[in-house]
Amino acid sequence: MELNKSLPNQLKLFNFAKKEISLSGLYQICDFPKISEIASNKRDNIKVDLSFYLKNNKTPCVDGIIELDIVLECQKCLDDLSIALKVNFNLVFVKHDQQSEEPDSHYEIYVIEEDELATHDLISDEILLSIPMVPAHDYDCIKDINKQEIVEEKSENPFAILKKLK
Numbered sequence: 001m002e003l004n005k006s007l008p009n010q011l012k013l014f015n016f017a018k019k020e021i022s023l024s025g026l027y028q029i030c031d032f033p034k035i036s037e038i039a040s041n042k043r044d045n046i047k048v049d050l051s052f053y054l055k056n057n058k059t060p061c062v063d064g065i066i067e068l069d070i071v072l073e074c075q076k077c078l079d080d081l082s083i084a085l086k087v088n089f090n091l092v093f094v095k096h097d098q099q100s101e102e103p104d105s106h107y108e109i110y111v112i113e114e115d116e117l118a119t120h121d122l123i124s125d126e127i128l129l130s131i132p133m134v135p136a137h138d139y140d141c142i143k144d145i146n147k148q149e150i151v152e153e154k155s156e157n158p159f160a161i162l163k164k165l166k
């Protein structure tokens with residue numbers, strides 16, 4: 001078993017799985033155009049660990065962990081929303097023309113065209129799947145904005161106080 005080699009651009013699925021290879025990689029959010037489009041912290045790191053193995057001696061699988069902090073736009077208040085993502089996944093790779101194996105809830109099926117897969121595509125897909133469809137603060141952020149505005153309006157009126165003093 002080979003450990004902690006760095007991730008190549010292409011994953012040779014069957015080959016890696018047969019060797020039970022484990023690979024790690026460190027990327028930046030800006031390396032992934034689809035993620036970069038929605039994240040404002042484009043220079044922050046993405047840590048990736050992938051471990052390949054064969055299931056039933058023939059089907060390539062991967063256990064993976066992707067870790068990143070991502071800053072999205074809250075869909076309620078449009079302010080920054082920071083989320084710490086830790087994506088754990090277990091994939092079984094199935095060719096599009098292949099009969100899928102017996103259902104196994106432990107795995108997600110990842111349909112592939114070739115025996116090779118672009119590392120960036122896999123990482124990008126898994127991150128996008130784990131991002132909430134409608135990112136939003138888990139508290140009533142709009143209500144807080146309204147409160148703030150009211151407080152500011154009141155304090156921005158020093159002349160009223162001066163008049164009272166006279």
Ligand SMILES: [Zn+2]
Binds near residue numbers: 074077079136137142
């Ligand atoms: Zn918000």
